[in-house]
Amino acid sequence: MTRRPPRRRALVALVIAPLVCGLALAATVTAAWLAVGSPRPADAAVWMQVSKLAGATYTGAPEQPFFALVVGTGARSDDPAESVDDPGLADAIHVIGVNPALGAATILDIPRDTEGPGGAKLNSYIVNSTENFGLRAEADAVSEVTGLPITYVVRANFPNFVQMVDEIGGIDVNLPTELVDEFSGANFPAGPNHLNGDQALALARTRYALPRGDIDRTLNQGLIMLSALQTVRARPQSPGETVRLVATAGRHVKLDGLGVRDLFALGQLALAVDPVNVKNVVLPVGSGGGSNLVKTADAASLLADMADDGVLQSH
């Protein structure tokens, strides 16, 4: 009989939200949800928190690119008192650069063990501050490592993940290779797969069956976000539909520093981006001190390419 690794809780925490976190995924959830005839949720569960960081230089001009940090944690709540069994480390970290004028975006997947300022792992800064529920500290650390100015932070927690995916009727993901992992429960053939909530969680958790472990896992999480965007874009679109999507999402999102009007604008942006114009890349990292990972020499040019206009051109 195979025993699961002792770090099961951490694994579960890893799964989490990057999948559901992205703005595009929020739209997917609501769109599909509406499509199956459930105009309102059974309860007012909070799927995620969206914060606009104070002092961000982004003005909202269509020509101006912006960057959003997406983090997934295992915490049950943004309030530590309500999540005593999990500190809520940022075990999934993604920076999404968006260029509205180009209708393009880049998802930068950052391994959780990447070394941050002062030598700590990048997933830990979120629990070291109470400002914006730790999101400011996490964003500052990610900005320092990547050089990318963060305007928005999206945080999703574990408990609603399976529910969310099931409510939208599942997610269609096209896997490049077969994926079988007894620890996560993943068992998917290569090619198109329709995943329910539990299966999506398994895909997001899978690490041991992947050649590069956590690095490939974070890449798969980016793939799931892309798949979600494709699902949304495949549905009929109209201004009225966007209103309904945003209204539904707004009932499940905690907003901090921005309002529903901003959420609508973000939703419009997400729907305007063709997945063909979205790149999904992992921050190049190598072994550092202890279990830390550090940026490799290749990272500098990649980050410079992304920083100038929000998206990668030469990578």
Add this chain to the structure above:
Amino acid sequence: MEQEPNEPSSRAERRAQAQQRSRAGLAIGVAVVVIIAAVVVGVLVFAGGGGDSDDDDGGDASRPVANTNVTLELGEVTADSAGPPVTVGPEVTDGVIDLVGRYLEVATVEPLRKAAPAGDLSGVFDAAALARVNGPDRAALVDEGAPEVTGDLDVVAKPVAVTGLGDQSGNLVLVTATLDLDVTGATAAKGPPLHILRSGYFVLTPDPAGVWKVSAYGITVGREGGGIDATTTTAATTGAGGGQ
């Protein structure tokens, strides 16, 4: 017996004098006709009836009057909310239709009728959107540069569907309005009339004074006929926003 000095001396002389009097009368008659003809022509010219002027303001009863017909009406009205339910009342929908009507007048009707630049659109678009309408998106939003429409001008809009969005406190914070226009106008150019198809949407939000204006849009326009080559232009202003 002595002969009078002017008395014709013979039959031949009397005949010659008669012919002279006949030629003088003919010359006088021709001169009178020429003078009358000149006067008539002059009167006609000064009266404007015989010129080749481009001026259409002469009240020529034989030329048909060019009409401008704008068809604009409210369509389906719906709303959804991130919080307590909201409704989009007639005070809002009336304002939306009025605003779209002003947009059609300033951006389409006037430029096509006068072949002149569009007027002020600051009452339609908020400051940020107006900057783009007056800049990079102008070709998609305004019908300038097209041939003058000298015949009938028909602007037909499909019913404008309005959808409202409420925030988490149940306040109506924005409405969307669909825009689907079919514009046809006769120009002086040979060939088919000018035909403009414009479709997309407006996003309207209240400004600080509470006046609803267009703050974002997504518009596609195609133009053909009326002496211009077919063109298609697309414009959208969609930033991630700065307000709440």
